Every structure is written in structure tokens, then in C-alpha cells.
Amino acid sequence: PKKCNLIGHWVNDLGSNMTISAVNGDGVFSGSYLTAVTVTTNEIKVSPLQGSLQRKNRKGQPTFGFTVNWSYSDSITVFTGQCFVDKDGKETLKTMWLLRSRMDNLENDWKATRVGTNIFTRV
Numbered sequence: 001p002k003k004c005n006l007i008g009h010w011v012n013d014l015g016s017n018m019t020i021s022a023v024n025g026d027g028v029f030s031g032s033y034l035t036a037v038t039v040t041t042n043e044i045k046v047s048p049l050q051g052s053l054q055r056k057n058r059k060g061q062p063t064f065g066f067t068v069n070w071s072y073s074d075s076i077t078v079f080t081g082q083c084f085v086d087k088d089g090k091e092t093l094k095t096m097w098l099l100r101s102r103m104d105n106l107e108n109d110w111k112a113t114r115v116g117t118n119i120f121t122r123v
């Protein structure tokens with residue numbers, strides 16, 4: 001049966017690594033994220049993530065969302081997506097994200113948010 005489990009180690013096509021630890025009974029999970037790329041000139045550091053897994057349907061390919069609170073940068077990213085299992089049992093996380101960077105003033109708010117898609121596969 002197609003069962004996709006979020007727990008474990010994931011990598012995306014940018015080379016960023018993500019580890020998702022325990023998912024509790026409410027679908028709440030935490031983990032860590034080590035991005036391979038950054039919009040800052042700061043030294044990249046491991047950053048914490050917190051998220052929620054949708055538990056309603058029992059078809060095994062749940063939707064989810066999580067937030068990465070960058071430990072080395074004045075920004076934050078929210079991801080949302082779904083965990084899929086293909087015919088060979090290979091799991092992928094299809095995601096979209098919004099990266100909000102801190103701006104010094106309101107006039108620059110227009111350029112503060114980046115958006116993208118990304119696919120994670122199990123390490």
C-alpha cells in the first residue's frame with residue numbers, strides 16, 4: 001500500500017538537507033534544515049523547522065506544511081506540499097515555498113517575498 005512517512009532524511013535538487021524527527025498524535029512534527037543556498041552573505045547554519053501533517057484521510061499520501069526559522073538570517077520560509085509514493089515505492093515530497101526576507105523599510109516590502117517549488121527525495 002502507498003504509505004509515505006515524513007520521518008527521516010531528505011535532500012532536494014539544490015542539495016539542501018532536511019531531517020524530520022517525531023510526528024506526534026496531532027500530526028505536529030519538528031526537525032532541522034541545512035540549506036545549500038542562501039540570499040544572504042552570512043555563513044549557513046543548521047536551522048530548526050516545525051510543521052503539521054494532515055492526518056484526516058488514511059490514503060497514506062498526506063499533505064503538510066512547515067516553517068523554517070533560519071538561525072543565521074533575518075528571514076523565514078514556509079513550505080507546503082504533499083508526500084507521494086510512486087509505483088516502485090519511492091517517496092517524494094512535492095513542495096512550494098515562500099521565503100520572506102526582512103526589509104529595512106516599508107518601501108522595500110514589495111521585494112521581500114520569494115516563491116518557488118521544490119522536490120525532496122529520501123537520502
Ligand SMILES: CC(=O)N1C(=O)N[C@@H]2[C@H](CCCCC(=O)O)SC[C@@H]21
Binds near residue numbers: 016035039077097118
Ligand atoms: C527547497 C528550496 O527551494 N530552498 C532551499 O532549500 N533553500 C532556499 C531558501 C533558503 C533560504 C535561507 C535563508 C536566507 O537566505 O535568508 S528557502 C527556499 C530555497
